[in-house]
Amino acid sequence: MVLILNESDVNELVDMKTAISCLESAFQEQSEKRFLLPERQFFKAADNAVVRIMAASIPKLSSLGLKVLLGVPAKRAANATYFAVLLLNPDDARLLAVISAGRLTQLRTGAASAVATKYLACSRISSVGVLGAGVQGYGQLEGLHAVAEFKEALVFDIDPSRVEALTKKATNELGVTVRPAHQIEKLYAADVISTATTSVKPLIFGENLRAGTHVNAVGSNAPNRQEIDHSVLLKSRVFTDKTEQVLKEAGDLVIPISQGIYKPENIIGELADVVAGKVKGRTSNSDVTLFKSVGIALEDIAVAHTVYELAIKKSIGREVSF
Helix, strand or coil, X not given: CEEEECHHHHHHHCCHHHHHHHHHHHHHHHHCCCCECCCCEEEECCCCCEEEEEEEEEHHXXXXXXXXEEEECCECCCCCCCEEEEEECCCCCCEEEEEECHHHHHHHHHHHHHHHHHHHCXXXXXXXXXXXXXXXXXXXXXXXXXXXXXXXXXXECCCHHHHHHHHHHHHHHCCCCEEECCCHHHHHHCCEEEECCCCCCCCECHHHCCCCCEEEECCCCCCCCCCECHHHHHHCEEEECCHHHHHHHCHHHHHHHXXXXXXXXXXXXXXXXXXXXXXXXXXXXXXXXEEECCCCHHHHHHHHHHHHHHHHHHCCCEEECC
């Protein structure tokens, strides 16, 4: 029997704080090298359909599986499924569950930035800024709210209606006060800035960042995308979710490195090693810190396994015989 879990099931089973705790455990395993993370597979079909396949194994957490990401650029049908996780039994690799992974992806992305903020930002956070008011922008706000008691959030998006929708959702679901930032420059007043856009041009610049700011850069997940200018890298203590993957996929680093502006050896380390206490994150309250994330399967599969365990415990989902 295989358990089928839809978006509603995932949303019911796991909240942001649970996802954050799950990722902290997964990062401990990553730091100890007790995991397998094959290179992400990517191909584009003749009709421009994009397929990404990412897998991970975390033996101590009994987590084994893969996530498939599907889609055509700029085309998304309402209520359609573009993300799915296949969760496997680590003992004999039989299929345990098929999990719709839209909400799961939002949770793990927001949770990764939340963990980074917990370990890299200054201890006192009074305001946060979010660049991009889409699904991941909301996930960033949700994650930050789970680890910091800030007074207000500033949100910028080129589409004011998206900011309005995010504001209503955050007020109703999180009880967070959100103010529209009518110019990107307003975000620099925040103690923590999260970027979640598909921009191919830098939007955040180092010369405008105040001392002590922490930045979560999660939107640039392709070599041609670049949300943050090289000046941000040069001003920051830079950490990644998986350095090898970031250096292949994230335009935020790929572009300035190819131009000879930034060197890979300037990256301080991976977030997992900060969580494990092996690498120092912030050295002073004046440090500017940056977490560059492209999203790794270790995060997806760890959260998916937690979803599965809770589903079995609470008898949620639908079992089918394949």
